Amino acid sequence: xxxxxxxxxxxxxxxxxxxxxxxxxxxxxxxxxxxxxxxxxxxxxxxxxxxxxxxxxxxxxxxxxxxxxxxxxxxxxxxxxxxxxxxxxxxxxxxxxxxxxxxxxxxxxxxxxxxxxxxxxxxxxxxxxxxxxxxxxxxxxxxxxxxxxxxxxxxxxxxxxxxxxxxxxxxxxxxxxxxxxxxx
Amino acid sequence: xxxxxxxxxxxxxxxxxxxxxxxxxxxxxxxxxxxxxxxxxxxxxxxxxxxxxxxxxxxxxxxxxxxxxxxxxxxxxxxxxxxxxxxxxxxxxxxxxxxxxxxxxxxxxxxxxxxxxxxxxxxxxxxxxxxxxxxxxxxxxxxxxxxxxxxxxxxxxxxxxxxxxxxxxxxxxxxxxxxxxxxx
Numbered sequence: 001x002x003x004x005x006x007x008x009x010x011x012x013x014x015x016x017x018x019x020x021x022x023x024x025x026x027x028x029x030x031x032x033x034x035x036x037x038x039x040x041x042x043x044x045x046x047x048x049x050x051x052x053x054x055x056x057x058x059x060x061x062x063x064x065x066x067x068x069x070x071x072x073x074x075x076x077x078x079x080x081x082x083x084x085x086x087x088x089x090x091x092x093x094x095x096x097x098x099x100x101x102x103x104x105x106x107x108x109x110x111x112x113x114x115x116x117x118x119x120x121x122x123x124x125x126x127x128x129x130x131x132x133x134x135x136x137x138x139x140x141x142x143x144x145x146x147x148x149x150x151x152x153x154x155x156x157x158x159x160x161x162x163x164x165x166x167x168x169x170x171x172x173x174x175x176x177x178x179x180x181x182x183x184x
Numbered sequence: 185x186x187x188x189x190x191x192x193x194x195x196x197x198x199x200x201x202x203x204x205x206x207x208x209x210x211x212x213x214x215x216x217x218x219x220x221x222x223x224x225x226x227x228x229x230x231x232x233x234x235x236x237x238x239x240x241x242x243x244x245x246x247x248x249x250x251x252x253x254x255x256x257x258x259x260x261x262x263x264x265x266x267x268x269x270x271x272x273x274x275x276x277x278x279x280x281x282x283x284x285x286x287x288x289x290x291x292x293x294x295x296x297x298x299x300x301x302x303x304x305x306x307x308x309x310x311x312x313x314x315x316x317x318x319x320x321x322x323x324x325x326x327x328x329x330x331x332x333x334x335x336x337x338x339x340x341x342x343x344x345x346x347x348x349x350x351x352x353x354x355x356x357x358x359x360x361x362x363x364x365x366x367x368x
Contacts, residue, residue: 007349011215015342018210025205026335031195131352138351145343145350149359151210152339158199159332165191166329167322168315175333178362 007137012144019147020102035094037161049150050097051085057104061143062111068126068136076127191321196328203331204286219278221345233334234281235269241288245327252310252320260311
């Protein structure tokens with residue numbers, strides 16, 4: 001399987017471990033103007049993005065790992081609710097969300113490592129409700145790249161706020177040319 | 185001036201202060217496979233990007249602030265060498281580069297704050313060799329968005345490595361749709 005050439009569980013975990021500290025470093029203590037800004041109607045702020053990462057920890061990644069190991073392709077994954085954070089984050093502070101995300105991620109990585117997965121487990125298959133057959137390796141790789149997608153989105157959402165403030169330099173600043181690929 | 189509506193020096197400094205901790209959290213201790221991967225011929229790895237951020241601290245941001253304050257539009261900024269890091273980073277480890285960047289950024293922010301800039305200083309003008317007249321506020325806003333451009337690029341360069349590993353999920357992962365706007 002070509003995709004296993006680049007993938008290793010230890011290297012994926014190296015990325016997954018660093019995401020809580022990365023988003024804490026980027027966001028904790030920032031003025032609200034940065035945390036609550038978005039890219040316009042029906043787009044996400046940093047606050048919304050951390051809420052979305054929490055929902056993923058609760059309902060997506062490790063639950064799907066377990067479905068693959070316990071049921072294989074026989075039981076499709078539950079669909080993921082991309083808007084659950086709107087309700088779940090209500091009334092919380094960004095700092096609470098960062099704490100929740102950090103705790104849940106650490107618990108999930110401990111659970112993943114406790115499974116003591118072997119190389120042959122990585123080819124075990126599950127069924128995505130829309131994408132069809134996927135492997136355990138693809139699921140864990142996606143977990144890591146999903147983190148990177150939202151770090152990418154966080155930097156873009158924040159930069160958008162200074163789109164006018166940078167004046168003529170906007171032509172040179174790559175993040176301002178990014179149309180956004182993490183909709184909404 | 186419209187761009188001053190969103191800009192405040194304190195809020196720009198809030199972003200600039202967090203970039204060293206953010207890139208340290210994202211990169212320090214990662215396996216070399218993540219740190220040295222790039223997006224293909226003539227593109228940058230995480231190692232190259234941190235080297236580029238160091239060159240900016242040495243030769244670009246604060247030197248240009250000082251040129252504006254001392255010479256205004258009379259003396260255009262020195263052009264920025266976007267490839268200086270190739271030579272300057274040679275033989276160093278990523279950890280050395282992260283230490284250098286962190287130290288230089290902290291020194292530069294201390295120097296910026298020691299200038300005790302007032303609101304009226306933010307409209308002072310300088311001359312960019314290619315872009316023409318720019319203001320001090322635009323320069324500092326650009327410094328912050330330049331950081332965000334490279335956080336955006338770091339997440340994209342790393343995600344590229346798992347482009348195949350994620351299998352059919354690639355369609356859902358925004359960072360993999362990003363054509364790259366931070367060339368090279």
